[in-house]
Each structure stands twice: as C-alpha cells, then as structure tokens.
Amino acid sequence: MTTVLGLYNYWIVIALMMIGFYVVIAASNLIKKIIGLNIFQTSVFILYISIGMREGGAAPILKEGVEVYANPLPHVLILTAIVVGVATTALGLSLIVRIKEAYGSIEEDDIAEKDGSL
Amino acid sequence: MLLVTALGAVFIRDLFAVIMLFGIYSLVSAGFFLDLSAPDVALTEAAIGAGVAPLLMLATLALTREKTTPQPRAKRSIHTSLLPILVVTMTGAALVYATFDMPFIADPAGPAHNHVAPRYLQASGAEIGIPNVVTSVLASYRGFDTLGEVFVIFTAEIGVLSLLGFLADGSGRQYWQFEDTANLRRHNILHVVSKALIPVILIYAFYVQFHGDYSPGGGFQAGVLFAAGFILYAMIFGLQAAYRVVSPTALYWAMAIGVLLYGGTGVASLLLGGNYLDYNVLGSDAVHGQHNGILIVELGVGICVAAVMMSVFFKFSGRTAHFYDDRREVRK
Numbered sequence: 001m002t003t004v005l006g007l008y009n010y011w012i013v014i015a016l017m018m019i020g021f022y023v024v025i026a027a028s029n030l031i032k033k034i035i036g037l038n039i040f041q042t043s044v045f046i047l048y049i050s051i052g053m054r055e056g057g058a059a060p061i062l063k064e065g066v067e068v069y070a071n072p073l074p075h076v077l078i079l080t081a082i083v084v085g086v087a088t089t090a091l092g093l094s095l096i097v098r099i100k101e102a103y104g105s106i107e108e109d110d111i112a113e114k115d116g117s118l
Numbered sequence: 119m120l121l122v123t124a125l126g127a128v129f130i131r132d133l134f135a136v137i138m139l140f141g142i143y144s145l146v147s148a149g150f151f152l153d154l155s156a157p158d159v160a161l162t163e164a165a166i167g168a169g170v171a172p173l174l175m176l177a178t179l180a181l182t183r184e185k186t187t188p189q190p191r192a193k194r195s196i197h198t199s200l201l202p203i204l205v206v207t208m209t210g211a212a213l214v215y216a217t218f219d220m221p222f223i224a225d226p227a228g229p230a231h232n233h234v235a236p237r238y239l240q241a242s243g244a245e246i247g248i249p250n251v252v253t254s255v256l257a258s259y260r261g262f263d264t265l266g267e268v269f270v271i272f273t274a275e276i277g278v279l280s281l282l283g284f285l286a287d288g289s290g291r292q293y294w295q296f297e298d299t300a301n302l303r304r305h306n307i308l309h310v311v312s313k314a315l316i317p318v319i320l321i322y323a324f325y326v327q328f329h330g331d332y333s334p335g336g337g338f339q340a341g342v343l344f345a346a347g348f349i350l351y352a353m354i355f356g357l358q359a360a361y362r363v364v365s366p367t368a369l370y371w372a373m374a375i376g377v378l379l380y381g382g383t384g385v386a387s388l389l390l391g392g393n394y395l396d397y398n399v400l401g402s403d404a405v406h407g408q409h410n411g412i413l414i415v416e417l418g419v420g421i422c423v424a425a426v427m428m429s430v431f432f433k434f435s436g437r438t439a440h441f442y443d444d445r446r447e448v449r450k
Contacts, residue, residue, distance in 0.1 A: 003218075006223055006225070007218070014213045017210075018206045018213075021206055022206045025202045025206075026203075034175070035137070035175070038140065042144070042167070045159070049151055051228070051230045052230060053224050055224045055225065060239065061157075061249050061332075069239050072235065072238055072252045073230075073234065073235050073255060074230070075252045076256045076263075076264075077263075078156075079162050079336075079338055080256070082167070082338075083162065083338045083342065083423060084267050084271055084274075085166075086166045086174070086427075087271040087275065088270075090430045090434075091277045091281075093177075094281040094433075096178055097182065097281075100182040
C-alpha cells in the first residue's frame with residue numbers, strides 16, 4: 001500500500017506521458033501532434049515538481065518559524081521550461097501555418113501523398 | 119482529472135474542443151503544482167498553459183481551419199492503429215517497472231533533496247537576502263541557465279518572424295476573429311468588462327514583476343501576465359488599436375533590450391571586477407549588489423518575455439486577418 005501511495009505521482013506522470021506519446025505517433029493532424037507534445041511536456045513538468053516535493057514542505061519562500069521547504073531547484077528549472085515550451089510551441093505552430101500554405105492541408109497523409117506525386 | 123482531460127484530447131476529433139480541453143488540462147495541472155507547494159510554477163503554468171498557448175493554437179486553427187477528417191475505418195490497417203498502442207504500452211510498462219527503484223514522493227531522504235538544494239535553502243537568506251528562494255536560484259545562483267533560456271525564447275521568436283514574415287505585414291485589418299465571431303466588436307458587455315479588467319491585469323503583472331523577490335513571481339510570470347492582458351485588449355478592440363499602443367518596432371526593440379539588459383548586467387559586473395553575472399560587485403555591499411542585480415535581470419526577463427509573447431500573438435492574429443482578406447478578395 002505504501003508503495004502505491006509513494007509511487008502514485010510517477011504513475012500518473014507515466015500515464016500522461018504515454019497519452020502524449022500516443023497522440024504524437026498516432027494522430028495524423030499536425031495541430032493535434034503539437035498538443036500531444038505539450039501533454040508529454042506537462043507530464044515531465046509534473047515529474048520534476050513531484051521530485052521536488054518534500055514531506056510537510058512549505059513553498060520555498062523563507063519565513064520565520066518554517067523549517068522544511070520544498071526543493072526550489074526543480075521549480076526554477078520547470079518555470080523557465082514552461083516559458084521556453086510555449087516559445088517553441090509557437091515556432092512549431094508557425095511551421096504548421098507554412099505547411100498549410102504550401103500543401104493546402106495539415107493532415108499527414110495528404111502531405112505524404114502530395115510529396116509522392118511531385 | 120488530468121487523465122480524463124488528456125484522454126479527451128486523444129479521442130475527440132473536433133480540434134476546437136481539443137484545444138479548449140488542453141486549456142482546462144493546463145489549468146488543472148497548475149492547481150496540481152500549487153498543491154505540490156510550487157506556487158511560482160503554478161502561476162506560470164496558469165498564465166501560459168491556460169492563457170497564451172491555447173490562444174496561439176486557436177489562431178493556428180483559424181489559419182488552417184478544418185476538422186480532423188475521420189479516416190474511414192476500413193482504411194486503417196492493423197499496422198496504423200495497433201502498432202502505436204503496442205509501442206506505447208510497452209514503453210509505459212518499462213517505465214512503471216523503473217519507478218520501483220525511485221525514491222518515494224516527498225521522501226526527505228531522496229537524492230534530489232540532499233545535494234545543492236539544502237545549500238540554497240540555508241544560505242540564500244544570508245547571501246542574497248531575499249525570501250523567495252526560487253527567485254534567488256533563478257536569477258543569481260543559476261543566472262547562466264536563465265540567460266540561456268532567455269536567449270532560447272528570443273531565438274524562437276526570431277524563428278517565428280522569419281517563417282511568418284514581419285509584424286507589420288498583416289496589420290491591415292482590424293479584428294482578430296474566426297469568421298463566426300466577427301461581431302465581437304459590438305459586444306458591449308465584453309467591452310465594459312474588459313475595460314475594467316485589463317488595467318487590473320497589467321497592474322498585477324507589475325506587482326508580480328517587482329514583488330517577485332518576496333512572493334511567488336518574477337520576470338517570467340510577469341512578462342506572460344502583461345502579454346496576456348495586452349492580448350485580451352488586442353482581441354476585443356482589434357489589432358489596429360493594439361498597434362497604436364505598441365508599434366511593431368517598439369516590440370522588436372523591447373525584445374532586444376530585454377536580452378541586452380540581462381547580458382549587460384553580466385558585462386557590468388565584469389567591468390566592476392567580478393565574474394560574469396556575479397552581482398556582489400553591483401552595490402555598496404554583496405547583499406545590496408545581489409538585490410540590484412536580480413532586480414535588473416528580472417526586469418530584462420520580463421520585458422523580453424512580454425515582448426516575445428505579444429509579438430508572437432500579433433503575428434499569428436495579423437496573419438489571420440490577412441488570410442481572410444485574401445480569401446474575400448478571391449470571392450469577389
């Protein structure tokens with residue numbers, strides 16, 4: 001039982017990660033693929049923050065009388081990663097826009113078809 | 119909750135619904151972060167994941183609008199439908215197996231809690247002198263990392279601009295819109311409410327920016343919040359009105375100035391005899407120097423992030439307007 005409780009977060013993370021992974025490899029729509037990537041990314045965020053959590057730990061803002069804090073390092077890494085993540089997502093989305101203009105579609109099959117017929 | 123929304127994103131075919139679900143998913147995960155005592159991360163995730171990211175996706179959707187065409191069942195061979203599930207299940211099983219070697223959640227003996235983290239928590243109060251340890255680690259102890267992140271954001275924006283063209287290109291039309299929300303501008307309720315809300319959002323962004331040393335917040339969150347407030351304005355009052363407040367040129371400059379402020383702080387500390395990004399030399403004593411350094415660096419981050427987020431959004435929405443213009447001309 002303690003095993004289940006102790007590892008519960010990791011399993012959620014893995015489930016989310018696999019959902020994201022599945023969307024990335026199985027979805028044929030490019031926007032959906034990006035969403036899959038984002039779900040994958042969020043699962044990694046949750047993994048890091050879970051690792052940084054500590055028994056009875058308060059938010060890492062120093063205060064008198066508080067002894068135990070959560071680990072600030074994963075917070076820093078993830079907080080920057082989130083912003084970088086949206087910037088790279090924007091880059092991916094703009095690629096999709098250009099693909100749509102060039103191929104007239106954002107479905108993988110159609111694009112592959114057109115590539116074949118060239 | 120998270121699982122349900124994520125699964126929804128897999129099975130629903132309507133992309134609009136998927137994007138909305140993704141926003142909800144991000145909001146829920148922000149709550150989750152708060153629960154794991156990471157308020158800084160929760161703030162960022164709420165502003166980005168539930169605010170800016172879905173908006174960008176919606177704008178892309180508007181540019182490439184179509185439903186995910188349901189593939190006819192017969193066409194999908196076993197190869198395309200079963201193989202991904204097999205791969206995913208196997209990877210997942212391997213990962214679950216690996217978790218049995220992981221330390222339990224919240225276990226104080228876990229390796230993550232026993233290297234640099236205790237040092238940060240114990241010494242940062244005396245060395246940096248600000249209560250929010252996340253801010254001091256972000257801007258001071260790991261200042262190089264953060265500088266790198268800011269450069270990544272800047273570079274991504276340059277990539278977006280080079281792919282989609284410069285900002286001014288699409289500013290000919292007034293309103294960011296899907297065709298069916300074209301009369302957004304005539305919504306009095308939206309106008310009144312947003313006029314009351316936007317100043318508050320912007321002031322809150324400034325609070326998050328400058329109070330980030332003492333409470334959750336900092337340049338990244340403030341930049342995103344500020345951009346979100348502005349994006350709201352652009353959506354309701356039109357791109358043209360937004361451009362009257364900040365011109366594209368101002369945005370370009372702001373991006374560069376943000377990055378330069380950060381890098382320049384490093385150079386300034388070099389000139390004053392310290393190491394690169396060593397803020398100790400920037401004030402009358404070490405703690406003051408750290409204060410000044412962090413304040414300037416966070417300001418640089420905030421300006422850069424806000425400018426990048428705004429210009430990405432303006433770019434996408436400007437292109438939307440452009441796109442519909444073209445189509446209308448064709449129809450005539």
